[in-house]
Amino acid sequence: EIVLTQSPGTLSLSPGERATLSCRASQSLTSNYLAWYQQKPGQAPRLLIYGASSRATGIPDRFSGSGSGTDFTLTISRLEPEDFAVYYCQHYGSSPDDFGQGTKLEIK
Amino acid sequence: EVQLVESGGGLVQPGRSLRLSCVASGFIFDDYAMHWVRQGPGKGLEWVSGISWNSGSIGYADSVKGRFTISRDNAKNSLYLQMNSLRAEDMALYYCAKASGHILKYYYMDVWGKGTTVTVSS
Numbered sequence: 001e002i003v004l005t006q007s008p009g010t011l012s013l014s015p016g017e018r019a020t021l022s023c024r025a026s027q028s029l030t031s032n033y034l035a036w037y038q039q040k041p042g043q044a045p046r047l048l049i050y051g052a053s054s055r056a057t058g059i060p061d062r063f064s065g066s067g068s069g070t071d072f073t074l075t076i077s078r079l080e081p082e083d084f085a086v087y088y089c090q091h092y093g094s095s096p097d098d099f100g101q102g103t104k105l106e107i108k
Numbered sequence: 109e110v111q112l113v114e115s116g117g118g119l120v121q122p123g124r125s126l127r128l129s130c131v132a133s134g135f136i137f138d139d140y141a142m143h144w145v146r147q148g149p150g151k152g153l154e155w156v157s158g159i160s161w162n163s164g165s166i167g168y169a170d171s172v173k174g175r176f177t178i179s180r181d182n183a184k185n186s187l188y189l190q191m192n193s194l195r196a197e198d199m200a201l202y203y204c205a206k207a208s209g210h211i212l213k214y215y216y217m218d219v220w221g222k223g224t225t226v227t228v229s230s
């Protein structure tokens with residue numbers, strides 16, 4: 001079973017700043033089957049990125065994903081107030097579909 | 109509009125059973141695999157179970173294997189989760205999620221419902 005470790009646990013930044021979130025896998029991921037989801041309080045998760053770097057429909061281009069193998073990154077180039085939320089990575093190349101423990105992005 | 113609506117949650121005593129339902133609309137239900145994902149109070153996301161488009165492939169998290177049963181009725185555009193022998197640690201918000209493809213592997217979850225809450229308490 002693949003374990004995904006996200007860091008940091010909490011990231012405190014201000015609007016307008018750049019956010020860099022990390023997701024590290026315990027073993028190399030098949031064909032970069034890595035997704036990122038955003039979850040705001042009281043809401044369901046929303047797909048942001050799939051295939052490690054492809055943006056989902058309707059996702060602003062300030063969100064970008066990168067990485068391969070065991071190390072993946074979600075970057076938000078310039079934070080908007082609505083971006084402060086919890087972010088999860090997920091590996092979907094095998095069953096079970098493992099999620100990371102999440103990174104909380106909070107306003108500084 | 110693509111939509112998933114869960115129902116069936118509620119308060120149940122430890123050891124009892126509950127059946128969750130998820131009704132899908134806005135897409136061809138039997139073209140896609142489906143999943144249940146849960147989130148305990150103040151916790152992260154945990155994949156619970158998944159089922160392929162034709163029910164030919166099914167998977168469970170170790171934490172629910174042998175107690176939970178996933179099923180689907182493509183004629184009714186519905187997904188189900190039969191939960192038996194419920195424990196306190198099963199208490200969570202349960203989300204229904206659509207896969208982006210027809211099988212369990214290699215497809216991410218592109219549409220999520222709002223969830224239904226399961227409370228396990230005596």
